Amino acid sequence: MRIIIIGAGTAGYSAAAALSHNKKLNISLIEPTDIPTIGVGESTLPLINEFHKKFDIFSDLQWLENSHGTMKFTIDFRNFTTKKNSVWSHPFYVNPDLEKIHILDNLNLTNEELTDKLFYTQKLKNTGFKKNNQDISNLGAYHFDASLYVKELKQVALSRNVQILNNKIIKINQNNNITQNVILDNGNTLEADLYIDCTGFKNILFENLNSKFTSFTDRLFCDSAITIRLPYINEEIQKVNATLCHALDNGWVWHTSLEGTLAVGYVFSSQHTNADAATIELKTYLTEIYGYESKDLHHNVVKFRSGSLEKSWIGNNISIGLSSFFIEPIESTGIALFQAQIIELNKILETNMQFATNYRALYNKTIKNKIFAVKDFIEMHYILSDRDDSQFWIDAKSITPNATQKKFIDLYKEKEFEEIMNSEIEGIFGSLSWFLLLLGMDTKSI
Numbered sequence: 025m026r027i028i029i030i031g032a033g034t035a036g037y038s039a040a041a042a043l044s045h046n047k048k049l050n051i052s053l054i055e056p057t058d059i060p061t062i063g064v065g066e067s068t069l070p071l072i073n074e075f076h077k078k079f080d081i082f083s084d085l086q087w088l089e090n091s092h093g094t095m096k097f098t099i100d101f102r103n104f105t106t107k108k109n110s111v112w113s114h115p116f117y118v119n120p121d122l123e124k125i126h127i128l129d130n131l132n133l134t135n136e137e138l139t140d141k142l143f144y145t146q147k148l149k150n151t152g153f154k155k156n157n158q159d160i161s162n163l164g165a166y167h168f169d170a171s172l173y174v175k176e177l178k179q180v181a182l183s184r185n186v187q188i189l190n191n192k193i194i195k196i197n198q199n200n201n202i203t204q205n206v207i208l209d210n211g212n213t214l215e216a217d218l219y220i221d222c223t224g225f226k227n228i229l230f231e232n233l234n235s236k237f238t239s240f241t242d243r244l245f246c247d248s249a250i251t252i253r254l255p256y257i258n259e260e261i262q263k264v265n266a267t268l269c270h271a272l273d274n275g276w277v278w279h280t281s282l283e284g285t286l287a288v289g290y291v292f293s294s295q296h297t298n299a300d301a302a303t304i305e306l307k308t309y310l311t312e313i314y315g316y317e318s319k320d321l322h323h324n325v326v327k328f329r330s331g332s333l334e335k336s337w338i339g340n341n342i343s344i345g346l347s348s349f350f351i352e353p354i355e356s357t358g359i360a361l362f363q364a365q366i367i368e369l370n371k372i373l374e375t376n377m378q379f380a381t382n383y384r385a386l387y388n389k390t391i392k393n394k395i396f397a398v399k400d401f402i403e404m405h406y407i408l409s410d411r412d413d414s415q416f417w418i419d420a421k422s423i424t425p426n427a428t429q430k431k432f433i434d435l436y437k438e439k440e441f442e443e444i445m446n447s448e449i450e451g452i453f454g455s456l457s458w459f460l461l462l463l464g465m466d467t468k469s470i
């Protein structure tokens with residue numbers, strides 16, 4: 025089967041490296057070197073370990089060293105509630121069943137006390153910075169420079185005979201939701217059985233296909249980020265095995281520890297502030313907490329589209345990565361969700377059957393359910409806040425909980441903790457994550 029992957033960002037190269045483990049597939053990847061990719065100092069989730077292992081992508085952690093990466097064991101949230109200097113932690117889980125039992129035995133504790141006391145991954149994070157180490161890497165996930173990670177994936181793809189073409193697509197010939205061929209800027213025509221769109225927000229294959237795009241901006245206001253790479257002033261304090269998310273007046277700031285630099289980004293709502301004001305807010309904050317001089321800080325502005333295609337697979341076209349969906353950067357879900365897309369696609373390709381309608385429908389349903397389940401979880405970071413010190417937080421927490429969110433809020437209020445923890449949840453965050461979120465946002469008063 026011939027596959028053309030269009031686009032060479034993290035999603036395109038992840039798809040190429042992973043799917044090419046199947047020797048029956050003949051894969052080409054189109055990499056126009058003059059169109060930039062998104063790369064902000066990404067933070068990932070533990071699914072990345074399963075993804076690498078499943079497709080036999082890397083055998084050791086050399087890729088992490090080469091990507092200037094560090095290990096992470098938790099995601100920490102600061103000032104998402106009015107409690108002064110409040111912090112709650114979302115740890116990764118070593119043994120979820122055991123953790124659930126331990127939580128139920130310790131319900132008098134706050135999220136901070138509970139995670140400190142019970143979660144092994146939290147302890148790993150708290151006891152000094154852990155250098156990259158194969159033995160414990162599987163207990164967590166990673167921060168890395170995505171542009172360097174892509175180079176590592178490219179080596180794997182090349183070693184598995186993926187053909188890489190430094191071209192742009194200038195025309196797509198489609199009829200009745202089927203792509204017949206694509207025309208490159210050198211005049212060549214390429215044909216395939218399956219076309220995978222990894223062109224990010226450009227989403228070029230799907231422009232003329234019949235797939236509705238659902239925007240999430242009516243419930244999730246953040247749509248922009250100011251990003252800065254900082255040299256460390258004090259590695260002891262700044263470099264940690266956790267992604268720190270710190271709420272500000274119009275959104276929140278990520279702190280992602282890389283080797284050599286700290287990547288930060290202020291994710292904000294352009295309905296509530298503008299890029300210039302957000303830049304000043306971020307730089308003032310970085311001066312206050314770390315002591316950077318504003319004039320030394322060079323920033324970029326990234327706009328993003330929060331939403332999802334209703335169907336990510338139409339005819340012989342599949343959309344993976346930012347071309348298919350993006351929620352927002354909180355909780356590091358972008359890479360994990362597209363890895364889940366590739367895993368689902370691989371299951372179907374491995375059966376070696378043609379693209380029967382029922383498989384497409386199943387794929388679309390599975391992917392949509394995962395994305396929407398994660399969206400529910402992410403919205404709760406705002407809905408549960410009791411902050412009312414800016415219009416952003418007032419608006420963000422005024423969103424009416426949907427049925428799933430209401431169910432969890434009610435269960436929490438009624439102290440039905442066991443029921444929360446035994447709930448079946450689709451997506452990439454399980455019931456433990458939901459419980460710790462409710463506890464962490466100090467939902468006792470709602």
Ligand SMILES: Cc1cc2nc3c(=O)[nH]c(=O)nc-3n(C[C@H](O)[C@H](O)[C@H](O)COP(=O)(O)OP(=O)(O)OC[C@H]3O[C@@H](n4cnc5c(N)ncnc54)[C@H](O)[C@@H]3O)c2cc1C
Pocket residue numbers: 030031032033034035036054055056057058059060061062063064065066067068170191192193222223224225226228248249289326327328344345346347353356357358359360362
């Ligand atoms: C502000 C921000 C912060 C984020 N933080 C995180 C995070 O911490 N953790 C996480 O998991 N995810 C994060 N994400 C999401 C993550 O960056 C993306 O999921 C990931 O980089 C995949 O992007 P992509 O490959 O789909 O798109 P891109 O990186 O945009 O790549 C698109 C590719 O398509 C190519 N292309 C474009 N047009 C054409 C054309 N006409 N012909 C051929 N090729 C073309 C481009 O050259 C490029 O190679 C973040 C996203 C944003 C916006």
